[in-house]
Structures are given as C-alpha cells and as structure tokens.
Amino acid sequence: MIIVKKITDVQQFLAKRNAKQKSTGFVPTMGALHDGHISLIKAAKKETGVVVCSIFVNPTQFNDPKDFEKYPVTIESDIYLLEKAGCDVLFLPAVAEMYPQGLQTSLHFELGFIETILEGEFRPGHFQGVCQVVYRLLEIITPDKLFLGQKDFQQCMVIRKMAATFFPGLDIIICPTQRESSGLAMSSRNKRLSDADKITATAIFETMQYVKNNIQPGDLNLLQQKAVRQLTAKGFRVDYVTIADVFTLRLQESWDGEEQIVVLVAAFLNEVRLIDNLILN
Ligand code: AMP
Numbered sequence: 001m002i003i004v005k006k007i008t009d010v011q012q013f014l015a016k017r018n019a020k021q022k023s024t025g026f027v028p029t030m031g032a033l034h035d036g037h038i039s040l041i042k043a044a045k046k047e048t049g050v051v052v053c054s055i056f057v058n059p060t061q062f063n064d065p066k067d068f069e070k071y072p073v074t075i076e077s078d079i080y081l082l083e084k085a086g087c088d089v090l091f092l093p094a095v096a097e098m099y100p101q102g103l104q105t106s107l108h109f110e111l112g113f114i115e116t117i118l119e120g121e122f123r124p125g126h127f128q129g130v131c132q133v134v135y136r137l138l139e140i141i142t143p144d145k146l147f148l149g150q151k152d153f154q155q156c157m158v159i160r161k162m163a164a165t166f167f168p169g170l171d172i173i174i175c176p177t178q179r180e181s182s183g184l185a186m187s188s189r190n191k192r193l194s195d196a197d198k199i200t201a202t203a204i205f206e207t208m209q210y211v212k213n214n215i216q217p218g219d220l221n222l223l224q225q226k227a228v229r230q231l232t233a234k235g236f237r238v239d240y241v242t243i244a245d246v247f248t249l250r251l252q253e254s255w256d257g258e259e260q261i262v263v264l265v266a267a268f269l270n271e272v273r274l275i276d277n278l279i280l281n
Contacts, residue, residue, distance in 0.1 A: 001083050003090045007140050010091050022049030026143035031055040032072040032188035033081050036178040040147040041085040043175050052141050053082055054091040060103055061129030072191040098136055105132055109162050118264055119154050122239045130155060131162045138167050146170055151177040151185050153277040185276045192272045201269055203234040208263050208278040215280055217257035231267050239266040
C-alpha cells in the first residue's frame with residue numbers, strides 16, 4: 001500500500017491507473033478503523049482494480065467542537081488493517097491540503113428535506129460539511145465506485161443526492177452494517193465507551209429488534225415512545241427513535257403494512273453519541 005498526503009501525488013499515482021484502464025474503488029473514512037470500515041475495503045477490492053481509502057477527520061462536519069477534539073486517532077493500527085485488507089492507496093491529507101482557502105466555503109449543496117430531519121435536525125450544518133468533504137475527495141480521486149456503510153443510513157441518502165448532481169456517472173455501493181457479536185454496531189466512537197458502557201450500548205440493537213418484532217400496521221407513535229422509554233431507562237439521552245420510509249426518509253406516524261420502513265436511532269450514552277438503524281421489513 002502506498003501512503004500519500006499530497007493531492008498532486010495521489011493524482012499522479014491514479015493517472016497511471018487510468019493508463020492501465022483499471023477501475024477505482026474509493027472508501028472515505030475518518031480513521032479509527034474497525035471491521036465495519038474493512039468490510040468496505042474488501043467489497044471495493046472484489047469489485048474494482050485499485051482501492052483507495054482516505055482518512056481525514058473533517059472539521060466542517062462536526063457541529064460540536066468537543067466531539068471533533070475527542071475523535072479517536074489510531075493511525076498506526078489503521079495502516080496495519082488497511083495493508084492486511086489489501087488496500088492499494090491510503091490518502092492522508094492535512095486540513096490545509098483539503099481546504100486551501102480555509103474552512104468556510106461558498107459552496108452550498110441543495111439537499112432539501114433530507115437535511116432538515118434526524119441527523120440534519122440534531123446536528124445543524126453536519127450534512128453540508130459531509131457533502132463539502134465528499135465532493136472534494138471525489139474531485140481528487142475520481143473513482144468509478146464509491147463504497148459507503150448502511151450504518152450511516154441518512155448520510156448515504158445525502159451523498160447519493162449530492163453525487164446525482166455533481167458526479168452522475170459514479171456508482172454508489174451501500175454495504176451492510178457490521179456488528180459486534182453483542183449486536184452493537186461497530187463505530188469509531190465505541191472506542192470512547194467504557195467496558196460497562198459497551199454492554200449498555202447493546203440496548204440500541206435490542207430496542208430496534210423490539211420495534212421490528214412488535215411493529216403492526218396502524219399507528220406507530222406508541223411503539224416509538226416505548227422504544228424511547230426503553231433506552232432512557234438504560235441511561236441513554238435519546239435524540240430520536242424514528243420509523244421512516246426507506247426511500248424518502250419521510251417519517252411514519254402510521255404504517256400501511258406495505259411500505260418499506262426503517263427504524264433509526266440516535267442517543268447519547270454519557271458523552272458519546274451513537275447512531276444505528278435497522279430495516280424493518
Ligand atoms: P466514518 O469513518 O465513521 O466516517 O465511516 C466511514 C465509512 O464507514 C462510512 O461509509 C460509514 O458508513 C462506514 N461504516 C462505519 N461503521 C460501519 C459499520 N459498522 N459497518 C459498515 N460500515 C460502516
């Protein structure tokens with residue numbers, strides 16, 4: 001695996017790829033890698049000739065400066081895991097390389113409804129920051145295929161929307177959420193949980209399964225309220241437990257028994273904010 005920090009260097013390497021007509025798979029990450037990230041690298045490896053991973057903790061997508069400061073950094077272990085998974089290129093840019101004009105940008109992405117709800121509501125500006133960095137990375141890497149995790153369900157929809165406008169030829173592949181055997185979704189933020197909190201955190205998956213097992217056509221409010229109460233009783237501060245349409249993320253107050261729906265959860269355990277989702281039917 002080659003490790004590059006400069007845009008000109010990564011582009012020089014990728015120009016050789018173009019000459020050899022190899023397709024490129026791209027996995028953008030913020031590092032502190034785990035098996036969830038590595039599953040994306042492996043999927044990219046299967047489907048494309050050159051696999052590029054980026055590690056960049058993007059300041060513009062953190063609405064909470066404390067969350068940014070405390071974001072785990074484990075670069076040596078990241079490099080080891082990427083090497084082992086067969087990643088070809090690690091792009092490791094500095095902030096000044098990514099944003100030479102500074103963090104403010106005049107670029108605004110028209111995301112509409114999708115950025116007004118759930119993560120968009122609780123983390124104002126977050127999805128503009130996500131689009132800003134993914135747009136920039138896609139411009140630099142120019143991949144054929146982009147690999148994203150279903151773990152960040154709303155983020156996948158936002159990136160799809162941005163890419164449809166600016167990168168219409170890009171193939172976006174959504175990979176399933178990787179979980180610990182306890183059911184806890186793998187996440188870089190889990191590194192900030194104590195051992196006791198890791199056990200408590202499994203309540204998110206249990207609650208989503210409770211919703212899946214108990215959902216019935218008709219009003220959904222009671223079920224959503226019960227789910228919130230279950231998490232609150234375990235010590236979570238819940239931002240939302242919401243059942244929504246899989247394709248539009250329109251929030252469902254009632255269900256006709258047919259529409260494809262997903263339950264999405266965001267909750268704090270102590271200072272750590274965890275998100276997860278489960279498709280219900
Ligand atoms: P992050 O480093 O958190 O920005 O995540 C980088 C990519 O890895 C995103 O596309 C995430 O959705 C994906 N990802 C994070 N956690 C998981 C997981 N547990 N399973 C599968 N993909 C994941």
